[in-house]
Amino acid sequence: MVVGALALTGCGDSGGGDGTVRIAFQGPLSGDNVALGENMQNGVKLAIDQANAKGDLGFELEYVASDDQGLPDKATAAAQKVIDDESVVAVVGPAFSGATNTASPLYAEAGLVTVSPSATNPTLTDPKNNFTSLLRGVPNDSQQGAGMATYYAKKLKAKKVYLIDDKTDYGAGLAGVAEKGLKAAGIEVLRKSVPQKTPDYSATAKDVVNSKSDALIYAGYYQDAAPFAKKLKEAGYKGAAISGDGTNDVKFVELAGDASENWFLTCPCTDATVEAGTKKFSADYQKAFNRAPGTYSAESYDITNMIIEQLRAAKGGVEREPLRDALAKASYKGLTKTFSFDENGEFKGTDVYLYQVKGGKIAYQGNINQLAG
């Protein structure tokens, strides 16, 4: 399991001069998508706190936050801040695809490993990018988009799908894959781009209704999906609606209220509060942060523990690059799934799960391919 651990022990000095080793998280900790970032940050913190509490590490582990607001143009500064802190040996994140895209060249140069629990744009692991420090701890959007297409084609037998992306790297990537899948299944697709922060979704909603589509895909984040869902309800849209992991957050239900009812949400993540393997985690999380774990909380927890496992084996004496190489080769069985990566840092494994908003709650439905039959 720990192939690379031997390589680590050779390095004399620990990462930080003061004997502490730091793990950073980079993601939106302010700005419009803060809820998504906090879910992950709490998972990372919980893993670190538990490791310290156990007391068998032999060194002190610390958490460092780096806020990129989920924005590509803020991500480079956030990355640089982490890189400049020499005691940081590994980064959980960046959370968003666009931010990962701009931050990864810096991390690659610094040899500082980043394991993202949530950046799902398929092109990130393209070897041409040379993002040599990036490991993706999540199936990419090819899986989510394909899952949506399969579900609409096989289960709901949709005839005409109105497909919207929000013009972000994430949304466009997801929508592109879904479009391919739908067209391959012979379904008519109306592909539209509605930029984030569109001030008024009334006209868009009217357009959906007028197009007589019987199903809708929104590839974007919750803070735009929510007002859009409201306007769809007002416009009298009766068809199915599905969105991806960017919308899969209780905030979506809070903001959209009744209008979110029956929306399908996909995620390459399981529901920590439902799956047997994560029940204890869920209880610990609730105790620590006084709320239930959110999207990617458990995955972030797993990834952090995966990093800690390597650090423990090396007794804290870790340099950045050997740790990166060790993690790239490692296989770690977490609570949510088994983490292992191919030679481009792409996640091995393809499971995508379906959720649906029911009675004001995001209800876990199960593996999307099994549900589609």
Add this chain to the structure above:
Amino acid sequence: MSLQEFWDYLVLGVMLGSLYAVIAIGYTLVYGVLQLINFAHSEVFMLGAYGSLIVLQLLDPGDNPSALASIGFVALAMAGSALFGGVTAYGLEKVAYRPLRRRGAPRLIFLITAIGASFFLYNLAGKLFGRDPMTLPEMYDNHDVFSVFGAGVNITQVLQFLTAVVMMVGLDLLVNRTKLGKGIRAVAQDAEVASLMGVDIDRVISRTFVIGGVLGGVAGFLFANLNQVSYTMGFIPGITAFAAAVVGGIGNIRGAMAGGVLIGVVETMTVPLLGDEWRSVSAMVVLILVLMFRPMGILGKQVGRAA
């Protein structure tokens, strides 16, 4: 686009446009008296939205309030937004612009100050109210009440349009019929001469800001009711309304109204014709086209002042 669809989008466009018009008035009023583009007006709008949110959270309308209670909630939320907007605009003038005016700072300094004030205010709001978007609690059960040429109009839209019209008519009367209005017009025409004639310029300017702030604040409430509240919500509607003010002829109040409605309709019509991603582009194309043929805007005065 079928005829029915045309009416659908036209109604939506006029509704949105009426909001832009109210915000645009804030830009145009201040420009009239100070020849300043008050870029912090978008933050007055944003804080107005928070004003109504705070009022509604305190009152907590609960589920299914009665019709009378609904009207009360709307009125109080609106009052909250007007208060926040007015106070913000008043403070802005007092703290940011008046000291500059006293020292006779060049126009560019005003502009930079406006942008700085805008940054300061929205970051302050993010700090104070949190950076998560929020929605206004439901004040009434929204449904279609009547239709215009087959296009359904719901309560939110009626509220939005009526409030905008009432405010615009009220403002028009205020500017053209009252003593304060006469002062505003005098300062706009020639501040120096107006002061020689006994107009208290400081007071007129301060009140002009408050009027613009109240309108902007209420527009913030209406907008929050249409979409949601967040500390960055001012930026896009602010820029769009500024474009509307310029299209209509900056400094001209009726022009701002016309420009707002025009831009609202063009933006909305763009959605079915070209797609959402062209929305902002089409608004700016209208701006450029209008300025090419009428550099002073649709209802604007001749460029440059009479000597």
